[in-house]
Amino acid sequence: MYTEDTWITTPVTAELLRGALDLERTEHGVLPHRLPAWARAQCADGQLAMAESQPSGVRLVFRTRATAVELETLPTKRVYTGAPPRPDGVYDLLVDGRLAGQASVPGGNTLTIDMAAGTAEQRPGPPGTLHFAGLPDGVKDVEIWLPHNETTELVALRTDAPVEPAPDRGRRVWLHHGSSISHGSDAASPTTTWPALAASLGGVELVNLGLGGSALLDPFTARTMRDTPADLISVKIGINLVNTDLMRLRAFAPAVHGFLDTIREGHPTTPLLVVSPILCPIHENTPGPSAPDLTALGAGRLRFRAAGDPAERASGKLTLGVIRDELARIVAQRAAQDPDLHHLDGRDLYGEADAAELPLPDRLHPDAATHRRIGERFAELAFTGDGAFR
Known part of the structure; x- marks a missing residue:
């Protein structure tokens, strides 16, 4: 001893x-x-x-x-x-x-x-x-x-x-920002969050700015990313803007442009991947906010529900479907002058077939098996073939 x-x-x-x-x-x-x-x-x-x-x-x-x-x-x-x-x-x-x-x-x-x-x-x-x-x-x-x-x-x-x-192994540094899913909510351990798994498979050093409930296009987060050394950058945007009901469509597109502009001030030619939300059935067509399901909570289970009204999309409330369309449009618009900017539809990481097989246990967050699936798919789509981080 x-x-x-x-x-x-x-x-x-x-x-x-x-x-x-x-x-x-x-x-x-x-x-x-x-x-x-x-x-x-x-x-x-x-x-x-x-x-x-x-x-x-x-x-x-x-x-x-x-x-x-x-x-x-x-x-x-x-x-x-x-x-x-x-x-x-x-x-x-x-x-x-x-x-x-x-x-x-x-x-x-x-x-x-x-x-x-x-x-x-x-x-x-x-x-x-x-x-x-x-x-x-x-x-x-x-x-x-x-x-x-x-x-x-x-x-x-x-x-x-x-x-x-330990000496520097000379590996590329991947700086990632996202929501609680990127943070690792309900993953089994710190090396099995989907970004950690993807980083291991991609042979890169991870700096994870996945911030539970806080991927809200905050200017200070963009400036932090601008000032952080990185060889690869990704931003996963969407679910927190819906489940906090933080902004309307009119504000969303300029905020995304501003966020990307700020990152580009410090990383003008770094591969930059914009990832839209994974599938989340309760918010695909229903705006936020997200709210705890009090019936489930009374039974000792933590689950969430969409508290918005689909009709509110007409007044500019955001849904995941609206955000995906806007992100695809914004990246296509900017990519004409920024060939190092890329887009990935989050449903390629977790889509309808995945939700049928591995539903989100609390209706918002993936479980450990789903983290592994998302990490493996991200590594394949981003780090190999024609991926943004190849």
């Missing part, structure tokens, strides 16, 4: 992290963020604050001879009033690129969300420690992917041999 004298404690610094754009020092340690501080200061929305602090795609990466690794963290876990308990977030351990272990940290802070009342309450809790032992001897690259769905403060990294930052 290892004693306190055996362990080497290494400070968690930006050099050991990938996928994070900012690192905040806290009372307990450091908190990775996926939006920089200046961007966070421009929006006081609690949903965005929760989403960007959940480290989807963020991983500790280091080189070491260690055969045992401990990571002490302080997670923040979500509890939805009336819904079944959520499982603890999963940490994936990779050794030289291969999955070598999984673990969870119990305890931590608790954020209780009452969707019916629209309230949230946070209660503090203690840190916890995960332990990986029996790693192969010899120098190796170790990655610890943080839970994609739990805000995670990093308290201490302990190993039984020294660590150093």
Whole structure:
């Protein structure tokens, strides 16, 4: 067994992290963020604050001879009033690129969300420690992917041999922005969200700006993408604009143009792929907002319904069908002057046949099997053949 004298404690610094754009020092340690501080200061929305602090795609990466690794963290876990308990977030351990272990940290802070009342309450809790032992001897690259769905403060990294930052493998960097589906909602683990799967299959380094409930064409997100180094860029736009009922058709097209214009200020010739929404039957022809199905919630199940009226499309309310048509039109218009701009219909990733076989369990979010399917299809359509990222 290892004693306190055996362990080497290494400070968690930006050099050991990938996928994070900012690192905040806290009372307990450091908190990775996926939006920089200046961007966070421009929006006081609690949903965005929760989403960007959940480290989807963020991983500790280091080189070491260690055969045992401990990571002490302080997670923040979500509890939805009336819904079944959520499982603890999963940490994936990779050794030289291969999955070598999984673990969870119990305890931590608790954020209780009452969707019916629209309230949230946070209660503090203690840190916890995960332990990986029996790693192969010899120098190796170790990655610890943080839970994609739990805000995670990093308290201490302990190993039984020294660590150093892993060398750059020279792989292309893929910067992706999308909704909770891109964030990884209901995926089984952080390396099995569809962007992480696609990145692995495509042999690229992922920076995931999938922000649950917050893919809303925010200017600060576009400026963040403009300023983030990347070799490949994609934006998946649509579902959050519908389920928040944020804007009408008149505002949508100029907002998309502005978002793309801002990205192009920093990446004028980078391959840029615009992806429309996957199939979501409740919002194909019915506008938002999305609302919790209180009947299902009363029975202990979390499901959503479309609270809009199809007749409201005449007044400019957005549906997924309207958004797909507009995105295809906008990309075709811009591509005449921008040959590195591409379009992908989200129904090629998940369409009607997929919905019949693998329906969205809560009517909005894919399950683990569907994440795998979407990731594999994206990799095939984007990284091979005539794909935008070939």
